[in-house]
Amino acid sequence: MNKNDSLVDQKRRAILGGMGGTAAAIVGLTIAPGVLLTQTAQAKPVDEAISSKTRWGILIDTNNCNDCNDCVTACEEENGWGSGSTDEQKSRPDQKAQWIRTVKVTDKQTGYAKTLPMMCQHCEHPPCVDVCPTGASFKRDDGIVLVDKHICIGCRYCMMACPYKARSFIHETLTDQRSYMPRGKGTVESCTMCVHKVDNGENPACVDACSSSMTFGDLNDPDSEISKELARHGGTQIRADLRLNPGVRYQGLNF
Amino acid sequence: MKKVYFSEIDGNSMGYLAVVAILGLITALGLGAFWYMEHNGHWVTGMNNEVVWGLPHVFAVFLIVAASGALNVASISSVFQKAAYKPLARLSGLLALALLAGGLAVLVLDLGHPDRLIVAMTYYNFKSIFAWNIYLYMGFFVVVIIYLWMMMERKMNGFTRAAGTAAFIWRLILTTGTGSIFGFIVARQLFDSAIYAPMFIIMSFSFGLAIFILVLMAIYGGTGRPLGDAILFRLKNLLGVFVAAVLMMVTIFYLTGLYATEHHDVVAFILNGNNIYTKLFWVVQVIMGSLAPLAILYNPITGTSRGWIAIAAILVILGGLAQLYVILIGGQAFPLVLFPGMEVSSSFADGVVAAYSPSLPEFLLGFSGIGIALIIVTLALKVLGFAPNSLADADVDPHYVAAK
Numbered sequence: 001m002n003k004n005d006s007l008v009d010q011k012r013r014a015i016l017g018g019m020g021g022t023a024a025a026i027v028g029l030t031i032a033p034g035v036l037l038t039q040t041a042q043a044k045p046v047d048e049a050i051s052s053k054t055r056w057g058i059l060i061d062t063n064n065c066n067d068c069n070d071c072v073t074a075c076e077e078e079n080g081w082g083s084g085s086t087d088e089q090k091s092r093p094d095q096k097a098q099w100i101r102t103v104k105v106t107d108k109q110t111g112y113a114k115t116l117p118m119m120c121q122h123c124e125h126p127p128c129v130d131v132c133p134t135g136a137s138f139k140r141d142d143g144i145v146l147v148d149k150h151i152c153i154g155c156r157y158c159m160m161a162c163p164y165k166a167r168s169f170i171h172e173t174l175t176d177q178r179s180y181m182p183r184g185k186g187t188v189e190s191c192t193m194c195v196h197k198v199d200n201g202e203n204p205a206c207v208d209a210c211s212s213s214m215t216f217g218d219l220n221d222p223d224s225e226i227s228k229e230l231a232r233h234g235g236t237q238i239r240a241d242l243r244l245n246p247g248v249r250y251q252g253l254n255f
Numbered sequence: 256m257k258k259v260y261f262s263e264i265d266g267n268s269m270g271y272l273a274v275v276a277i278l279g280l281i282t283a284l285g286l287g288a289f290w291y292m293e294h295n296g297h298w299v300t301g302m303n304n305e306v307v308w309g310l311p312h313v314f315a316v317f318l319i320v321a322a323s324g325a326l327n328v329a330s331i332s333s334v335f336q337k338a339a340y341k342p343l344a345r346l347s348g349l350l351a352l353a354l355l356a357g358g359l360a361v362l363v364l365d366l367g368h369p370d371r372l373i374v375a376m377t378y379y380n381f382k383s384i385f386a387w388n389i390y391l392y393m394g395f396f397v398v399v400i401i402y403l404w405m406m407m408e409r410k411m412n413g414f415t416r417a418a419g420t421a422a423f424i425w426r427l428i429l430t431t432g433t434g435s436i437f438g439f440i441v442a443r444q445l446f447d448s449a450i451y452a453p454m455f456i457i458m459s460f461s462f463g464l465a466i467f468i469l470v471l472m473a474i475y476g477g478t479g480r481p482l483g484d485a486i487l488f489r490l491k492n493l494l495g496v497f498v499a500a501v502l503m504m505v506t507i508f509y510l511t512g513l514y515a516t517e518h519h520d521v522v523a524f525i526l527n528g529n530n531i532y533t534k535l536f537w538v539v540q541v542i543m544g545s546l547a548p549l550a551i552l553y554n555p556i557t558g559t560s561r562g563w564i565a566i567a568a569i570l571v572i573l574g575g576l577a578q579l580y581v582i583l584i585g586g587q588a589f590p591l592v593l594f595p596g597m598e599v600s601s602s603f604a605d606g607v608v609a610a611y612s613p614s615l616p617e618f619l620l621g622f623s624g625i626g627i628a629l630i631i632v633t634l635a636l637k638v639l640g641f642a643p644n645s646l647a648d649a650d651v652d653p654h655y656v657a658a659k
Binding site for chain 2: 091095096098101103106107118127134136151152153154155156157159161165169170172173185238239241242
């Protein structure tokens, strides 16, 4: 990554995260070499460029998902949409933003049903990024897919291209926003995997709200909890047939 | 063949001024609708997070597709050296430019951020078919303007064929690009098919020629300049061939869908659903927009009547708009397949057919694209000699033999 890219990334982080200070890894208490009492936070200093050595991902165990909607509420509150904001009063229900939603899947033949949270799947090969004419839809080196609100022209082609319907268009002027999560009329937005928290060594808000079913971590690190769990019990990609290699994986979908 | 003389139209009559006034009003209403939608945001439209492209896009894509088709008459003259079409080539080029301008205006004015047009011109993602299209559309203007210059400047006439060939190739690539906006979308069941590129090319032949025939009849009817049967009947026969070709493409597209079980749901949704798309497909696109024009154009009685030819051309245009409505809106209304074969439901309209009711501002904005295109043609005709003084059979048909 050249210097300019690095500066751009810093600017983006400043906009998206607004998080100053150091976020050096908080090393857990060590009782013996390699044995930790607490898990090591997977963060890096803010002045260090994002690297493709990391691939952030979320694993969702649908066996524990009980349709409580906690992940949705936490996201709304953290990122200032839906119930987390007084905005979008004029928009019809089908025009309001939804960064994360619970989807109920039923096998028509057997009646077997599951509930699961659905959001941006942070694909390795994101169709939204492919089709975006200006490059406003972009994927960070660490796999997080974002929209640069400064160069989004509101063409909505990414919404046509996303197989997960993860994106929303803002249909009216917004005023009640989080300082670290700017949103705006005429642009497209979606789950950012709480990039402002992740860059600061924290978990996404949905994961914090649902530690029983959701695990966040580095898919590239074989020693991370998410990688070990995937290695142990496997995971499902939604629309795996499209070969997009999403960063969000599911367990317990026995369709 | 006699020498063809071109001249500006007078443009002083009440009729001319009335046409300019009506087209100006249509354009002004469209700009007003744009201001209303832009000022408030898209919540005042029927569009939503499921149907993200609405009626303005139907008009915009129709006009862009028709633009490249309108150039065909010029291509037949310059590239394929058909002398009878040569007098029509300038008008063909003008109409192509005007239709593209109208379509692009609508497309841009429906953006969430039309104020960021400069961003669209300066930031490019070259993997995006949209980004390619920005180049293809801008290039089309340049290539066709150069082509018109070669045709209209006597000293440059020698380059007409070369410029015409370049424009012909460019327009084929352009329509390929427009069709691929849908062809390259893997997420939607009705899209994601290579047939969109050739189907859009054939559609452009048909829609563009239908508009060309109507504009030609309007200009020559309005100015009282002679328009012979020979050229008109050639054009209407050609229109019939194009209409049939579009119908063939549509048939192949849906037959392929009917064969593969994976596509049964979406094909049934369009062909046999209890929805507006099925009605538009069968009644407007197939019966009114394809079969009726074919019957009119090839029936010996109606096929030689100017009134009926005009009706056939209007039907082709209505059928074309219906076809794009079915593709664009129907393609978005059909639910995304998150879990193939499973039933899904959510608060975000998963698993259900998306609702879309176009609003008046959307219609006004979309329709203004036609107003913008036609006002450009109307004004340009007064400024430069695009239209031959006479298109009478004796003047343009190299094989014309006067009746004894």
